[in-house]
Amino acid sequence: MIKSAWIDRICTGAAALAALLAILLMFGEPLGLPKASASPGYASRLFNSSRVHTIDLQINDWGAFVENAGKEEYVPCTVEIDGEAFRQVGLRAKGNNSLRLTEEYGLSRYSLKLEFDQFIDGGNYYGLDKLSLDASFQDNSYLKTYMAYDMMAFMGVPTPLCSYAWVTVNGEDWGLFLAVEEPEEAFARRNFGKDFGQLYKPDYRSLKEENADVALKYIDGDPDSYPNIFENAKFKASEADRERLVEALRVLSTGENLESAVDVDEVLRYFTVQVFVMNWDSYLGRTGHNYFLYEEDGILRILPWDYNLSFGTYALGMTNPIKDSNVLINYPINTPAEGEVMRNRPLYHNLMKHDEYFARYHRYFDEFLSGYFENGRFEAVLRQTEKRIAPYVERDPTAFCSYEDHQLAVDTLEQVCLLRAQSARGQLEGKIPATIRGRQEQPEAGVDASAVSLAALGDFEDLEWAKEKQDAALETVLQKGAL
Structure with a gap:
C-alpha cells in the first residue's frame, strides 16, 4: 500500500504539472509554441502541396449546373477528396469578370466554391468550412496565384x-484546378487563434459608383455609410464591431497615430508583394477590391486574394490596355498607380507619407528581393511546382490553352518575375526611376523587357480556342448520364 505522504506528493506533483500545462496552453505562443489551431487537420491533408490531390464532384445534373452557373446558386453534391466522400456539400460557380466572360464565351470551365456547411449545420472537411477551386482563367501557366x-x-x-487538385465530375476527367482555403472561420482560427476578430471582403456594387468604402476611405461616423464592407462581413458584426472599424478608418484618414488603427508592419509587407506582382485588379487598381480586411481590437490588416490577373496581365482586360512590357515590368514601386487612384487609397498613400514607414517599406522590398529571388528560391519553387503539375496540364481536357502554350507561359512568368526583381532592385538603388513622374522624365531607363510578351500568360484569344475542347469534355461527362 502506498503511504499517504507519497499520495500527497503525487497529487501535488500532478497539480503542478496540470498548472504548468495550462500556462503553456495560455502563453505558449510567445514562447515559440504553435497555436492549437495553427495546424488543423485539413492543412496536412488537402493542402499538403507536395503532391497533386484528387477531387471528384458527384452531382446529378452537371449540364444543368453549367447552364445555370452564372446565377451563383448553391446546389448539393457529394465531394470525394483523395478517396474520402463528403455528402451534401454546397457547390456553386465563383468569380466576377472571369465568371461573366466564361459565360459569354460559351465555356464550361468555371472556378468553383465548395461549402461544407451550406446544407449541413457544422459540416466541414477536417475543420475547413469552405474552399474554392481556381480554374486558372487567363493564366496559361497555372502558377500565377500559387506563386503570389x-x-x-x-x-x-x-x-x-493552396494546393493542386485533379478534378473529375462523376468520375470523368474535368481538369487541373488550384484548391484554395477560403478566408472564413477556419482560416481565421488558423491564423489568429480561437478568439479571432472580424473578417470582411469589401467589394463594389458597380464600378460606376465611387465605392469609397471599398477604398477604405472614411466617409462619416455612421456604419450604414459603409455597405460594401459590412454587407460583405464573413461573420455577424455587432454594433461595437462596426463602430471599431469605422473609428479605425477615421484614424487612417488623418494620417496620424496610424499604429493605433493599422498593423503597419504587416500592411507594409503585404504591399511589398502586392506592388511587385503588378496586380491592378486589386486595392491598388481602379477596381479597389480583391482583398480581405481583418479587424481585431480596432487594428486593421489587409490580406491577399485573387491573383489570376497579376504579373501585369490585368492590363489585357482594360479599355485602353498598356501592353508595353517595358512599361509594366519597370512599373514604379513608390507610386504603383496613377495619382488619382493613389490619393483614394489611404491604406497605402497615408502610410507612405511617413518617412519611417516609407523607409521600412523599402527595407522589406530589399529583404524580399534578396531572400526570395537573389538566392534562387523563386526559380526552385516555380520549377519544382511546374514539374509536379506538368503531366496533369498535358492531359487537362478543359484547359484554356495547349500544353505548348502552357510551357511558354511558365517560361514567360519566370522571365517576368526575374526582370521585375531586377528592375525593383535598380529602383531601390536609385538607378531606375521609382515614381511615375520619374519614368515619364526618363522613359528609356529600366531593364530591357522588350522580348517579353505578357499575352503569353493568358489572353482573350485563348478563350476562343478553348471552346471546342471544353464542349467535348462537357459532352463526355453528360454522356455518362445522371448518377
Whole structure:
C-alpha cells in the first residue's frame, strides 16, 4: 500500500504539472509554441502541396449546373477528396469578370466554391468550412496565384493555403484546378487563434459608383455609410464591431497615430508583394477590391486574394490596355498607380507619407528581393511546382490553352518575375526611376523587357480556342448520364 505522504506528493506533483500545462496552453505562443489551431487537420491533408490531390464532384445534373452557373446558386453534391466522400456539400460557380466572360464565351470551365456547411449545420472537411477551386482563367501557366501566395507567405502575411487538385465530375476527367482555403472561420482560427476578430471582403456594387468604402476611405461616423464592407462581413458584426472599424478608418484618414488603427508592419509587407506582382485588379487598381480586411481590437490588416490577373496581365482586360512590357515590368514601386487612384487609397498613400514607414517599406522590398529571388528560391519553387503539375496540364481536357502554350507561359512568368526583381532592385538603388513622374522624365531607363510578351500568360484569344475542347469534355461527362 502506498503511504499517504507519497499520495500527497503525487497529487501535488500532478497539480503542478496540470498548472504548468495550462500556462503553456495560455502563453505558449510567445514562447515559440504553435497555436492549437495553427495546424488543423485539413492543412496536412488537402493542402499538403507536395503532391497533386484528387477531387471528384458527384452531382446529378452537371449540364444543368453549367447552364445555370452564372446565377451563383448553391446546389448539393457529394465531394470525394483523395478517396474520402463528403455528402451534401454546397457547390456553386465563383468569380466576377472571369465568371461573366466564361459565360459569354460559351465555356464550361468555371472556378468553383465548395461549402461544407451550406446544407449541413457544422459540416466541414477536417475543420475547413469552405474552399474554392481556381480554374486558372487567363493564366496559361497555372502558377500565377500559387506563386503570389507563396511570396505573401514568405513575407509573413496571413495567406490562404493552396494546393493542386485533379478534378473529375462523376468520375470523368474535368481538369487541373488550384484548391484554395477560403478566408472564413477556419482560416481565421488558423491564423489568429480561437478568439479571432472580424473578417470582411469589401467589394463594389458597380464600378460606376465611387465605392469609397471599398477604398477604405472614411466617409462619416455612421456604419450604414459603409455597405460594401459590412454587407460583405464573413461573420455577424455587432454594433461595437462596426463602430471599431469605422473609428479605425477615421484614424487612417488623418494620417496620424496610424499604429493605433493599422498593423503597419504587416500592411507594409503585404504591399511589398502586392506592388511587385503588378496586380491592378486589386486595392491598388481602379477596381479597389480583391482583398480581405481583418479587424481585431480596432487594428486593421489587409490580406491577399485573387491573383489570376497579376504579373501585369490585368492590363489585357482594360479599355485602353498598356501592353508595353517595358512599361509594366519597370512599373514604379513608390507610386504603383496613377495619382488619382493613389490619393483614394489611404491604406497605402497615408502610410507612405511617413518617412519611417516609407523607409521600412523599402527595407522589406530589399529583404524580399534578396531572400526570395537573389538566392534562387523563386526559380526552385516555380520549377519544382511546374514539374509536379506538368503531366496533369498535358492531359487537362478543359484547359484554356495547349500544353505548348502552357510551357511558354511558365517560361514567360519566370522571365517576368526575374526582370521585375531586377528592375525593383535598380529602383531601390536609385538607378531606375521609382515614381511615375520619374519614368515619364526618363522613359528609356529600366531593364530591357522588350522580348517579353505578357499575352503569353493568358489572353482573350485563348478563350476562343478553348471552346471546342471544353464542349467535348462537357459532352463526355453528360454522356455518362445522371448518377
